[in-house]
Amino acid sequence: MQTVDVIVIGTGSAGVSAAEAAREAGKSVAIIDKQPFGGTCSQRGCDPKKVLVGVAEISARSSWMTGKGIDKQPKISWADLMAFKRTFTEPIPDRTVEKFKDEGLKQFHGVATFILADTIRVNDKEIKGKQIVIASGNKPMTLGIPGEELLIDSTGFLDLDELPDEIVLVGGGYIAFEFANVAMRAGAKVTIINDTPRPLGGFDPDLVDLLVKTMEDAGITILVNAAVSGISGKPGKLTVEYKQDGKTQSVKAGLAVHAAGRAPDIDELALDVAGVTVGKKGVVVNDYMQSVSNPAVYACGDVAEKGLPLTPMASYEGKIVGTNLVEGNTTKYEQQPVPTTVYAIPPMASVGLTEAKAKEQGKKVKVIFKDAVSWYTSKRINEPAAGSKILIDSKTDEIVGAHLLGEGSDEVINIFAVAMAHKITASDLTKTIYAYPTRSSDISYMLKE
Known part of the structure; x- marks a missing residue:
């Protein structure tokens, strides 16, 4: 049996953030994954998906502009698109293995299962850890239907x-x-x-x-x-x-x-053996991302019952865990505005409260809805739909929610996230001078009552 300071299960953003922080502090670290090393986002999620979406966006914009300067609709070659996508994904496992080797992480490829509260079995090997981090991500949920x-x-x-x-x-x-x-x-x-x-x-x-x-x-x-x-x-x-x-x-x-929908990927871990409490959305953790029932265990990323299942949140939570592994529980998870995007065509993005949630919480807000399809930034590309809904606190003038639809929404939403995080008021955003004509310059119109 090997003994290390820290065992990390998962090689995505959450697990790597925690593992590297512990290793940089001089701790011995074992890292385990049953999937090719490198995590879901970079190989099987957001990154390759966005490559495919990018080509679809070119096709869509060409169709919108047919007869307005574009004569022929481009045809997508699926085989060529897949080959291009694989130039991003295929190098990742080997590159990750080499990176871990350089960092001094002990690597294990296989299914991790608790056999004791502080011991993991991977294939025919047993590893004991003083602290264990669960960052195994999620998987498609079971639907329970025939076929x-x-x-x-x-x-x-x-x-x-x-x-x-x-x-x-x-x-x-x-x-x-x-x-x-x-x-x-x-x-x-x-x-x-x-x-x-x-x-x-x-x-x-x-x-x-x-x-x-x-x-x-x-x-x-x-x-x-x-x-x-x-x-x-x-x-x-x-x-x-x-x-x-x-x-x-x-x-x-x-x-x-x-x-x-997806569910935490925990079935093979035997968390009951480790005395780790699990809720509907994953491992139940406190504000330090520590298991509420086994203080030697931490969880972060999609498998933890805390933040949204998004890559930036996984990295954020992994860094919290990494700090707490090294320093003791000094850093807490803090609620903050988290922007998210549906990469449809056109894209839709959101940060903060929806109108319904604001009402549930009893907040007094101004709701400004705009159909923006006739605005210059949409009309110049003949976009079929665009709009915004901004929620502003009636007392403080701070933005409590922003919801956007249209080309560029996935970028502009970050401005609203910054405004919410740093309490920049709607009036201040309106007074800001933006490069024009850009989607960001539409913010002043989005906020106009």
């Missing part, structure tokens, strides 16, 4: 060698909306099946409605109040059954994609 094994997950979609002619996306979250736009622009017929009245729960409903209409107008079918009840057939020839308005209906597809 579920016929679904592919987001990892599979991002590595398809060929794109089928007809695709069904089960679920109506950000993954479904992002993949739907990519697949449709690449030539597939796409159907989203969502079991709630409105997809993209948690985002502003008025902007969601604008986005849904835009995607439907572009040729994507979006079914709501439709619960998938089963999948049958074989890969390439599938039938997806769903119930809507009390009737069982079906749609044919060459491919069905699981886009109905």
Whole structure:
């Protein structure tokens, strides 16, 4: 049996941040992953997804400008796109292994399982750690429907060698909306099946409605109040059954994609052996990102029941854990504005409270909604939808929520995040001089009552 100061399970942003902090302080560190080293975001998540979205955006903007200076619509070559994407993803595991070697991290590739409260088994090896960090990320949640094994997950979609002619996306979250736009622009017929009245729960409903209409107008079918009840057939020839308005209906597809949410990847860890309490969203931790039931265990990233499952939050939480491993519990998790984006076409971004949440909390806010499709920045690219909804505290003039739809929303939302984090008022934002004409220069108009 080997003994180290710190064991880290997971090699994504959260795990690496914690492991490197501990190693830099002179601690011996073992790092474990059952997946190729380097984490989800860089290999199977946000980074490769954005490569695909980038090409789809070029296709979309060309279609918007057809007859307005563009004569021919570009055709996406899926094979070439996949080859380009792999130039980003394929080098990561080997590069990560070399990086860990240079840093002096002891590497173990395999499934980690607790056999004692302070001991992990990986393959045929046992490792004892004074402190253990769980940063194993998440995985597609179990849907409990017949034929579920016929679904592919987001990892599979991002590595398809060929794109089928007809695709069904089960679920109506950000993954479904992002993949739907990519697949449709690449030539597939796409159907989203969502079991709630409105997809993209948690985002502003008025902007969601604008986005849904835009995607439907572009040729994507979006079914709501439709619960998938089963999948049958074989890969390439599938039938997806769903119930809507009390009737069982079906749609044919060459491919069905699981886009109905993710859950903490903890099933193989045997956390009960370690006495680690788990909640609905993951490992239950205190403000120091420490397990509430086993003080030797910390958790960070998507597997921890704390912040949003986003890469920047994983890095943030991993750094907190790293500091607390080295210094003792000196650094707490602090609530802060966290911007998030749905990379649909056009993109939709959000930070802070929605209008509904503000009402729930009893906040008195000014709500300024703007349909911006006729504004210069949208009209010059013939964008089919754009808008904003800004929530301003009636007493302090501080922004408590910002919700954007349209090209550039994924960048402009960061300005609102900075304003909220540093209590810059709406009046100050309005007075700021911006480069013009840019999406950021529209902020003054977004805030105008």
